Amino acid sequence: MNDKVEPIRGTQGADIVGPRNPDVEKQNPDLLLPPETDHGGIPNLKFPFAMAHNRLEDGGWAREVTQREMGSLKELAIVNMRLPAGVVRELHWHKEAEWAYVLNGRVRFYLIDDQRQVLIEDLEPGDLWLAPAGFPHAIQGLEEGTEFVLIFNDGNFSENQTLLVTELFAHTPREVLAKNFGVPESTFDGIPSEEKYIFRMPVPGPIEDVRRELGAVNFTSKYVYRASQMKRNEFEGGATQVIDSKNFEVTNLAALIIDLEPGGMREIHWHPDSDEIQYYISGQARMTVFDAVNNARTFDYVAGDVGYVPKTLAHYIENTGDEPMRVINVFHQGVYKDVSLNNWLALTPPELVKGHLDIGQDFIDSLRKEYKTIVKS
Numbered sequence: 001m002n003d004k005v006e007p008i009r010g011t012q013g014a015d016i017v018g019p020r021n022p023d024v025e026k027q028n029p030d031l032l033l034p035p036e037t038d039h040g041g042i043p044n045l046k047f048p049f050a051m052a053h054n055r056l057e058d059g060g061w062a063r064e065v066t067q068r069e070m071g072s073l074k075e076l077a078i079v080n081m082r083l084p085a086g087v088v089r090e091l092h093w094h095k096e097a098e099w100a101y102v103l104n105g106r107v108r109f110y111l112i113d114d115q116r117q118v119l120i121e122d123l124e125p126g127d128l129w130l131a132p133a134g135f136p137h138a139i140q141g142l143e144e145g146t147e148f149v150l151i152f153n154d155g156n157f158s159e160n161q162t163l164l165v166t167e168l169f170a171h172t173p174r175e176v177l178a179k180n181f182g183v184p185e186s187t188f189d190g191i192p193s194e195e196k197y198i199f200r201m202p203v204p205g206p207i208e209d210v211r212r213e214l215g216a217v218n219f220t221s222k223y224v225y226r227a228s229q230m231k232r233n234e235f236e237g238g239a240t241q242v243i244d245s246k247n248f249e250v251t252n253l254a255a256l257i258i259d260l261e262p263g264g265m266r267e268i269h270w271h272p273d274s275d276e277i278q279y280y281i282s283g284q285a286r287m288t289v290f291d292a293v294n295n296a297r298t299f300d301y302v303a304g305d306v307g308y309v310p311k312t313l314a315h316y317i318e319n320t321g322d323e324p325m326r327v328i329n330v331f332h333q334g335v336y337k338d339v340s341l342n343n344w345l346a347l348t349p350p351e352l353v354k355g356h357l358d359i360g361q362d363f364i365d366s367l368r369k370e371y372k373t374i375v376k377s
Helices: 022-027 165-170 174-181 207-214 341-346 350-357 361-366
Strands: 046-048 054-057 060-065 077-083 088-093 098-112 118-123 128-131 137-152 233-235 238-243 254-260 264-270 276-282 284-291 295-302 305-309 314-319 325-331 374-376
Touching: 046 295, 077 088, 077 276, 088 165, 118 128, 118 207, 254 264, 254 314, 264 341, 276 295, 284 305, 284 325, 295 305, 350 361
Parallel strands: none
Antiparallel strands: 046 305, 054 060, 060 077, 077 137, 088 137, 098 118, 098 128, 098 137, 233 238, 238 254, 254 325, 264 314, 264 374, 276 305, 276 325, 284 295, 284 314
């Protein structure tokens, strides 16, 4: 029995008689057989992490989706990283801001800011951190190990171009290092000749002991946010969490975490001033993106996929599976903003709406003036 879908709708299309990849087609039904409403040339807005190059290191790995992998990524890029127990992402800093979300396990995050404030915090799934551009930091897996995603505010970012402490030492003259630290040049005879990047170390001790060992320093926790303990905004069909500079003061990247029950949909909307990068954590979804002039394209997503929506383009996210769906949406601005199609029409004089859409009073009566966010089919 052939259960392959053919790209045929009525008199349009034809069957595929050449080679095909049924597994990929099954995950992307709206690309193989697009809705009749799709039109024009919206660029690709999907890239699976499963197709990203995986950089294997001593005890862990990292993979990224940047503008190189998906040309639509202008303002944002994403990295997925795995650090088993004790494994360290070495001391480093970036030219870009780093926003992070813990997916699994527990992780210790270390950061020093420009005021010589020290951050050492243990985070769990659902928690996040923000490392501003130029602030040195490190990441280490605790007993359970950890996996997380990192968002950077530049589509051309590459994890392979990080500023690393090992490389700084390797490429600074020994006499300069000796003068800088006030020690003999021989102190540096054993420093690495190249980056460590990801490497094994013992699981760190209890966080109180580590802090105590540093002595009387000024500790801070303002660069982490315990979203795992944050109350969700509940709707029929799902829930949301908004994390931006209104509740996470230091962040310059806003986030919307969406949970959708089967049949749930994040309503049609757009973001007026910020591109949006998406990371699908669970379930399956579809999204249509609309652009001028007369352009629309529909994409399907499963867990591990990256999506992207340029600023001002209308879209929705719909749970098309039979299990709960979760997606993280991160934005290039520090304050979350959106424009709701429902609200716009509800707050426009009814006669003007009917005149534009040639639509009846029943539709006008159905418009809700409250903010819906999520609707249930």
